[in-house]
Amino acid sequence: MEATAAITSGPTPELSPESVLAAAVEVRDLEDAAAIHKLQLAADWVTLHPGEEVDTSIEYGMRDLQIAGDGAPTIDEGAVAEFALAIGVSTDTGRTYLGDAVELRHRLPRLWARVVAGQVAVWKARKVAQATRCIPPDAAAVVDQRLAWCAHRCSFAEIDRQVAKAQAEHDPDAAEQRRVEALERRHLDIDLDHVTDGIVHIDGDVDLADALALEELIRTKAATLDPELPLDVRRAQAVGLLGADGRTEV
Known part of the structure; x- marks a missing residue:
């Protein structure tokens, strides 16, 4: 060829x-x-x-x-x-x-x-x-x-x-x-031992189905937050709100 x-x-x-x-x-x-x-x-x-x-x-x-x-x-x-x-x-x-x-x-x-x-x-x-x-x-x-x-x-x-x-x-x-x-191999780490300017690093590997469900929850929650904020900021805030909302199961 x-x-x-x-x-x-x-x-x-x-x-x-x-x-x-x-x-x-x-x-x-x-x-x-x-x-x-x-x-x-x-x-x-x-x-x-x-x-x-x-x-x-x-x-x-x-x-x-x-x-x-x-x-x-x-x-x-x-x-x-x-x-x-x-x-x-x-x-x-x-x-x-x-x-x-x-x-x-x-x-x-x-x-x-x-x-x-x-x-x-x-x-x-x-x-x-x-x-x-x-x-x-x-x-x-x-x-x-x-x-x-x-x-x-x-x-x-x-x-x-x-x-x-x-x-x-x-x-x-x-x-x-x-x-x-x-x-x-699945894990979820919240590094509370290293906090910088009030920011904590989160890292993990989860099942695909769980990841898709979590992504949907975060996307939905982020859409309700201040649209003037960058999307990444709203997504990070959404994670905190999911943890604080006792009615929401991740």
């Missing part, structure tokens, strides 16, 4: 709103085609540098790396750095990129076919690949079947939901462990 695009230093005599939009569409199409081609090259690179079964006992020196889920090809560690250099990213970023390509081609073939056909954006397909990497092949196949046809319009939350559902069906022990680990 070869493509060239003219780069000009200023407006052309034919410049018009229509010509600018047409050029923007052309550039977008070129970028999409290039993204697909690069992903294919990544998968081909792994094919050209096959590894053996990963030996975790090797502590030093080059070894084969498992960069995607179970059942996907491995790759020689040195080949990862070489490809990363070629596409201008760090070795860790290159490893992730190669792993996404391999995951798609070998464990999510339906989704891979739609990506190659230009029907699903590369960035969206990579999101699915990163979510399925930790689940067994049977579960990945189920996700592929359920999401490939609609991946182009799936939210990230729906992707995570389908992955969790497939894992629960095919690897319930791992699904339960994942659920417990997710629970343990």
Whole structure:
């Protein structure tokens, strides 16, 4: 796939709103085609540098790396750095990129076919690949079947939901462990030990459903406050009012 695009230093005599939009569409199409081609090259690179079964006992020196889920090809560690250099990213970023390509081609073939056909954006397909990497092949196949046809319009939350559902069906022990680990990551810290000019820092990680409910409460409460105040100030005040209002449950 070869493509060239003219780069000009200023407006052309034919410049018009229509010509600018047409050029923007052309550039977008070129970028999409290039993204697909690069992903294919990544998968081909792994094919050209096959590894053996990963030996975790090797502590030093080059070894084969498992960069995607179970059942996907491995790759020689040195080949990862070489490809990363070629596409201008760090070795860790290159490893992730190669792993996404391999995951798609070998464990999510339906989704891979739609990506190659230009029907699903590369960035969206990579999101699915990163979510399925930790689940067994049977579960990945189920996700592929359920999401490939609609991946182009799936939210990230729906992707995570389908992955969790497939894992629960095919690897319930791992699904339960994942659920417990997710629970343990939830927290809400109000740093009362460090108060600056009457301001206290709040930080936390909560469940998506709880976050959505809290966001709705804060947005609704903030809308009732002084409109002359900046929105961020009103939102911060709304949090305090929610805590002070005994009739409101967060």
